[in-house]
Amino acid sequence: MSEDKKVLFDPGYAPLVINSLGQVGYLYYTFSAVKDLKAKRLNFPMTFRRIEKHLNNTIYFYLGCLLWATYLKKFDDFEIIGNQLLGEDCEEYEYTRELDFLIDYTKNQIPKDFKYYLNKTYEIDERFIKILETYREFLIINKGFCNVSKTNQIELPKNLKKPSELEILNEKIKKAIQERNLEQLLELYDLIF
Secondary structure, eight states: OTTTTEEESOSSOHHHHTTTTTHHHHHHHHHHHOOOHHHHHHHHHHHHHHHHHHHHHHHHHHHHHHHHHHHHTTSSSOEEEOOTTTTOOOOHHHHHHHHHHHHHIIIIIHHHHIIIIISOOOOOOHHHHHHHHHHHHHHHHTGGGTTOOBGGGOOOOTTOOOOSOHHHHHHHHHHHHHTTOGGGGGGGHHHHO
8 A cells, every 4th residue: 555655545434434424413303303202202212322323433433534644644745545525625614514513412412312301311431522523623624635635734633642653553443444343443542542
C-alpha cells in the first residue's frame, strides 16, 4: 500500500458500517412519529436495542476514522486514494449535521427517554461522547475532507495523543476489519485519547 507513496482513505470500514450510518436518526424519528403513548412505552425497549446497535457501530466507525487518520500521519506527503469527497463543495452543516444530532441524542435524548418510558436512569459510556465530539472537530478542521488529497494535509484534533507505536493501530484496525468487528477498536481508545 505505501511502497508507491499512496495510502487508502478508507482501510475497509465502509462495508461494515453502510447499514448503520444515518439509521439512528431514522429509527428515532420513526419511533417519535407514533402517537400512541402506550405503544411507545411497550415498543421502546425493542426500538432502543436497534438504535443502540446502530449508534454503537457508528461510534466505532468514527473512532476507527480517528485511529486511521492518526496512523496516516506517519506518512509524509503520501497521496490519499479513494477519497470520494475530494473536490466536493460542501458547507460545514452538511458534514456536521449527523454528528450534532448524535451528540445531542446521546447526551440529552437517550437519558430523557429512559426516564420517561422506562423510569430508569441511563448513562452512556463517556468515551462515546468524547469520540463523537472529537470526530466532529476532526471534520471541521479538515473541512469535510473535500480538499484533503495528501497525508500531510490531514489535521488531527489537539486532544488526540500521538502514540509512538503506530503499527499497533494499523494491525488492530486490520484485525477489526478482517473479523468484521469494529467494537474491537475500543481497545485502542486510550492510545489516542
